[in-house]
Amino acid sequence: NAGVTQTPKFQVLKTGQSMTLQCAQDMNHEYMSWYRQDPGMGLRLIHYSVGAGITDQGEVPNGYNVSRSTTEDFPLRLLSAAPSQTSVYFCASSYGGKGNEQFFGPGTRLTVL
Amino acid sequence: KQEVTQIPAALSVPEGENLVLNCSFTDSAIYNLQWFRQDPGKGLTSLLLIQSSQREQTSGRLNASLDKSSGRSTLYIAASQPGDSATYLCAAGSSNTGKLIFGQGTTLQVKP
Numbered sequence: 001n002a003g004v005t006q007t008p009k010f011q012v013l014k015t016g017q018s019m020t021l022q023c024a025q026d027m028n029h030e031y032m033s034w035y036r037q038d039p040g041m042g043l044r045l046i047h048y049s050v051g052a053g054i055t056d057q058g059e060v061p062n063g064y065n066v067s068r069s070t071t072e073d074f075p076l077r078l079l080s081a082a083p084s085q086t087s088v089y090f091c092a093s094s095y096g097g098k099g100n101e102q103f104f105g106p107g108t109r110l111t112v113l
Numbered sequence: 114k115q116e117v118t119q120i121p122a123a124l125s126v127p128e129g130e131n132l133v134l135n136c137s138f139t140d141s142a143i144y145n146l147q148w149f150r151q152d153p154g155k156g157l158t159s160l161l162l163i164q165s166s167q168r169e170q171t172s173g174r175l176n177a178s179l180d181k182s183s184g185r186s187t188l189y190i191a192a193s194q195p196g197d198s199a200t201y202l203c204a205a206g207s208s209n210t211g212k213l214i215f216g217q218g219t220t221l222q223v224k225p
Contacts, residue, residue, distance in 0.1 A: 033212070043202070043215040058212065090156060092213075100145055100206055102213060104157040 004105035021076040023091030031096040032074040036087040115140040119216035134188040136203035144206040
């Protein structure tokens, strides 16, 4: 199993540009989520999904969109990037009911100029 | 609102010492408590998961305990090694939906 994969590893955007961060898992996990990690702020939940077709907001959802059309994929969209979105983004997945151990991807380091 | 705190923020110990990392949380109605390791520039690796009905979990030299009534969890590392140097994060799960609230982490340095 590849586990949780994320692409790209690094990305530089200009203010106002849009992009999609990709996340995929091959463990047939129901639950997937996106976090951002910032110095001094720790990891904070952006959006999460409890299954295909179901998404909900976390702590810091503004400026981000998500959708979950398949069990495997959970892309995160930045519609109009802002410097405040410079961060490291992590995707995670879990079985949910089975103890809910979270598995994390390697992260995407995003810089918005 | 759940808040998770980890103290100390940084810790430096000589190789071979046994050490304890602390994690406290404000809302005792947690679903589980998970400990992670993060190496610089890398993702998070799950170390131990304690469910709300459990008191502790062990994996090799690591032992994590959970005391919901006092809002505390500890990660005990026995016979520390330089390879244990990393940032250790604890996270409280408030439900079975995969939502975690993280502490800020403790950065551990084990000196040879």
